[in-house]
Amino acid sequence: MKIAILGYGTVGSGALEAAGHADDIEVKYILVRHDPERIPSMTEDYGLILADEEIEVVAECIGGIHPAYEYVKAALEHGKHVVTPNKNLISAYYEDLTSLAGKNGVSIRFTSSAGGGIPWLFNLRRAKRCDDITEIFGIVNGTCNYILDSMHRDGSSFDDILGKAQELGYAEADPSSDIEGTDTMRKCVISSDIAFDTALDEEDIPVLGIDTITAEDISFFNARGWTCKLMMNAGLSDGKLCAYVEPTVFDSSALESNVSANNNMITLIGSNIGRLSFFGQGAGMMPTGTSVIQDVIDIRDSINFESGADEDRIEVDNSTAVHRYYIRIGRDVNGFPFDLIEDQTESHKALFLITKPISVSEAHMLAKEYADTDKPLFMAGIKES
Amino acid sequence: MKIAILGYGTVGSGALEAAGHADDIEVKYILVRHDPERIPSMTEDYGLILADEEIEVVAECIGGIHPAYEYVKAALEHGKHVVTPNKNLISAYYEDLTSLAGKNGVSIRFTSSAGGGIPWLFNLRRAKRCDDITEIFGIVNGTCNYILDSMHRDGSSFDDILGKAQELGYAEADPSSDIEGTDTMRKCVISSDIAFDTALDEEDIPVLGIDTITAEDISFFNARGWTCKLMMNAGLSDGKLCAYVEPTVFDSSALESNVSANNNMITLIGSNIGRLSFFGQGAGMMPTGTSVIQDVIDIRDSINFESGADEDRIEVDNSTAVHRYYIRIGRDVNGFPFDLIEDQTESHKALFLITKPISVSEAHMLAKEYADTDKPLFMAGIKES
Numbered sequence: 001m002k003i004a005i006l007g008y009g010t011v012g013s014g015a016l017e018a019a020g021h022a023d024d025i026e027v028k029y030i031l032v033r034h035d036p037e038r039i040p041s042m043t044e045d046y047g048l049i050l051a052d053e054e055i056e057v058v059a060e061c062i063g064g065i066h067p068a069y070e071y072v073k074a075a076l077e078h079g080k081h082v083v084t085p086n087k088n089l090i091s092a093y094y095e096d097l098t099s100l101a102g103k104n105g106v107s108i109r110f111t112s113s114a115g116g117g118i119p120w121l122f123n124l125r126r127a128k129r130c131d132d133i134t135e136i137f138g139i140v141n142g143t144c145n146y147i148l149d150s151m152h153r154d155g156s157s158f159d160d161i162l163g164k165a166q167e168l169g170y171a172e173a174d175p176s177s178d179i180e181g182t183d184t185m186r187k188c189v190i191s192s193d194i195a196f197d198t199a200l201d202e203e204d205i206p207v208l209g210i211d212t213i214t215a216e217d218i219s220f221f222n223a224r225g226w227t228c229k230l231m232m233n234a235g236l237s238d239g240k241l242c243a244y245v246e247p248t249v250f251d252s253s254a255l256e257s258n259v260s261a262n263n264n265m266i267t268l269i270g271s272n273i274g275r276l277s278f279f280g281q282g283a284g285m286m287p288t289g290t291s292v293i294q295d296v297i298d299i300r301d302s303i304n305f306e307s308g309a310d311e312d313r314i315e316v317d318n319s320t321a322v323h324r325y326y327i328r329i330g331r332d333v334n335g336f337p338f339d340l341i342e343d344q345t346e347s348h349k350a351l352f353l354i355t356k357p358i359s360v361s362e363a364h365m366l367a368k369e370y371a372d373t374d375k376p377l378f379m380a381g382i383k384e385s
Numbered sequence: 386m387k388i389a390i391l392g393y394g395t396v397g398s399g400a401l402e403a404a405g406h407a408d409d410i411e412v413k414y415i416l417v418r419h420d421p422e423r424i425p426s427m428t429e430d431y432g433l434i435l436a437d438e439e440i441e442v443v444a445e446c447i448g449g450i451h452p453a454y455e456y457v458k459a460a461l462e463h464g465k466h467v468v469t470p471n472k473n474l475i476s477a478y479y480e481d482l483t484s485l486a487g488k489n490g491v492s493i494r495f496t497s498s499a500g501g502g503i504p505w506l507f508n509l510r511r512a513k514r515c516d517d518i519t520e521i522f523g524i525v526n527g528t529c530n531y532i533l534d535s536m537h538r539d540g541s542s543f544d545d546i547l548g549k550a551q552e553l554g555y556a557e558a559d560p561s562s563d564i565e566g567t568d569t570m571r572k573c574v575i576s577s578d579i580a581f582d583t584a585l586d587e588e589d590i591p592v593l594g595i596d597t598i599t600a601e602d603i604s605f606f607n608a609r610g611w612t613c614k615l616m617m618n619a620g621l622s623d624g625k626l627c628a629y630v631e632p633t634v635f636d637s638s639a640l641e642s643n644v645s646a647n648n649n650m651i652t653l654i655g656s657n658i659g660r661l662s663f664f665g666q667g668a669g670m671m672p673t674g675t676s677v678i679q680d681v682i683d684i685r686d687s688i689n690f691e692s693g694a695d696e697d698r699i700e701v702d703n704s705t706a707v708h709r710y711y712i713r714i715g716r717d718v719n720g721f722p723f724d725l726i727e728d729q730t731e732s733h734k735a736l737f738l739i740t741k742p743i744s745v746s747e748a749h750m751l752a753k754e755y756a757d758t759d760k761p762l763f764m765a766g767i768k769e770s
Contacts (some may be wrong), residue, residue: 015434117659119511127504130404252645253645257639258638258639258643259640272675273672275666276503276665278662278663286657286659287657287659290655301689303688304686325704
């Protein structure tokens with residue numbers, strides 16, 4: 001089977017190398033913006049790729065929304081299958097692109113868009129063939145996991161660790177979409193779309209990030225044997241769909257607590273199968289490139305678990321998801337609803353609060369109120385063991 | 386697609402229920418030995434099933450070698466696909482049955498034979514399509530994991546916990562194949578056959594079980610923050626295949642240390658993908674029954690990653706796998722090779738030894754020498770973190 005890879009950055013070059021390990025996958029074109037002389041198969045001309053009837057699959061490895069969206073759309077309209085690790089694109093255009101693929105009798109696959117090298121979405125789809133998914137949750141951002149794990153291990157400040165992560169290439173120059181939780185939110189949208197046959201808007205999912213966490217928070221957690229992870233969560237509860245992203249503290253016996261460095265772990269709960277968890281590298285050249293090529297091989301071999309959004313779509317409602325929260329907030333806070341608080345300790349600068357069980361919607365509303373002050377709070381859900 | 390289920394024990398009844406959650410899978414027959422009046426589709430007549438051309442898949446859920454082997458063989462010879470969770474059968478007859486299936490143009494699938502409800506073998510096969518597997522290892526026996534986890538938690542004796550596990554249905558009346566490691570060895574044979582394109586004999590894999598572990602061992606481990614798990618291990622090293630089963634102690638930050646109760650976790654290391662781990666229920670009615678039906682659906686949808694043993698087969702050689710061991714042995718031991726020992730403490734009854742790094746072959750030979758004394762040693766590999 002002949003394919004084209006769009007883009008030759010980290011993932012594109014990983015996909016090219018991984019294709020070399022597969023039987024019968026030939027990378028005929030690599031679309032680049034500059035210096036197409038480097039490798040014989042490189043071209044700057046996307047029209048050439050679209051017009052070549054031998055090309056059955058286009059692997060979009062450019063990233064971002066534009067021109068990735070236009071390229072993917074054109075490929076589907078030209079009757080070519082598409083594989084992409086692009087979470088920004090799929091999170092925003094899942095319904096649009098899957099329905100366009102359907103109209104053109106081709107498929108669009110994006111296993112590597114949530115979980116990177118982990119065959120998470122593939123197994124989620126496969127599980128659904130004879131099971132009902134009731135819940136999904138996971139650590140899906142390696143950058144945040146690296147930062148949190150390092151802070152737990154050596155007590156350094158958030159900024160110091162972030163700087164080190166940037167040096168190591170685990171965090172980007174502008175890390176905001178990672179540390180503010182936007183990247184995790186997008187993977188939550190994509191995973192929920194598949195798990196619950198829906199098509200969520202990014203705005204449906206409330207998000208708390210880790211950008212305001214401090215060494216003081218970590219030290220509070222360490223003293224209690226708690227480990228903090230940034231989690232995506234989605235699940236059915238009383239006929240509603242809860243879906244949210246927030247830092248979560250686990251006790252030391254939880255599997256999540258031992259997910260170290262920049263690794264990911266993602267879980268499904270099925271009515272029949274119970275808990276299934278998948279651990280691995282959520283990003284990186286070879287893991288993501290390999291996952292892209294695995295999708296290509298699935299297309300070649302007609303392995304197809306595709307699902308789509310139901311007509312009668314379930315809405316997100318986080319009022320039935322209820323648990324305790326940890327909140328750290330300045331001592332000089334005004335108008336804080338202390339009636340929600342069950343336990344309280346303090347340092348000379350901050351209050352460390354444990355709430356009563358409250359709903360996720362209530363908690364995220366509260367966080368939003370204090371987000372824009374000059375000393376914003378840090379807040380994390382508490383996982384009951 | 387119409388299928389027959391052979392046997393109506395835990396797995397057979399789970400498979401029947403799981404089939405009800407899948408589209409287009411009809412269980413036309415259930416083969417039982419007694420009382421076929423219970424359910425209309427029940428029959429005592431296997432000839433009827435073999436003769437029925439509508440039956441495309443036979444799901445063997447009887448267990449044991451005989452008559453399961455004869456039934457599976459007959460099904461394959463009648464051009465019917467076979468699905469089975471039967472690890473005893475596959476471990477012993479992998480090459481025989483896969484080649485018979487090939488000759489008859491059908492397939493035999495056994496995802497649930499190692500990992501139960503975990504799609505381990507399925508994902509191992511899928512990973513191999515564009516990656517080289519260098520190592521596999523895992524916790525694959527829920528009974529042993531339940532016993533070890535309980536001993537770590539409450540300090541009880543092996544016999545007390547085993548009794549409790551039997552009451553809860555986590556351990557069988559005769560638990561020897563679990564606690565002596567035979568069950569884990571069989572899953573190691575099957576997983577290695579797939580991972581490394583070979584066909585191991587059960588005798589190729591040296592086995593240390595957990596049947597001689599005591600509360601004293603666990604207390605030694607707990608004091609050092611170590612957690613003991615029964616592990617299968619197989620991997621390529623210097624062109625040789627190491628494959629062995631032994632108790633292993635992990636430090637508290639290892640993922641394996643947090644695999645609680647009767648759960649399983651199995652890992653592959655791929656040259657491209659790195660570490661991928663799969664966690665879930667390794668046994669039980671619905672997890673295993675669902676996994677059986679997932680194999681049936683794969684057959685229905687022609688999803689096929691089948692592999693076979695290479696002609697030029699790699700041999701097992703555990704002389705290049707080297708690590709430290711923990712050994713607990715009676716103080717009155719005679720002729721023990723103390724030159725292998727790096728560290729030693731003692732109680733009034735026993736010696737607690739840490740060896741220098743020694744080869745797995747040397748270690749298992751040593752264990753065998755003391756296995757038949759009236760106070761046998763307990764021995765566990767030490768995983769370097």
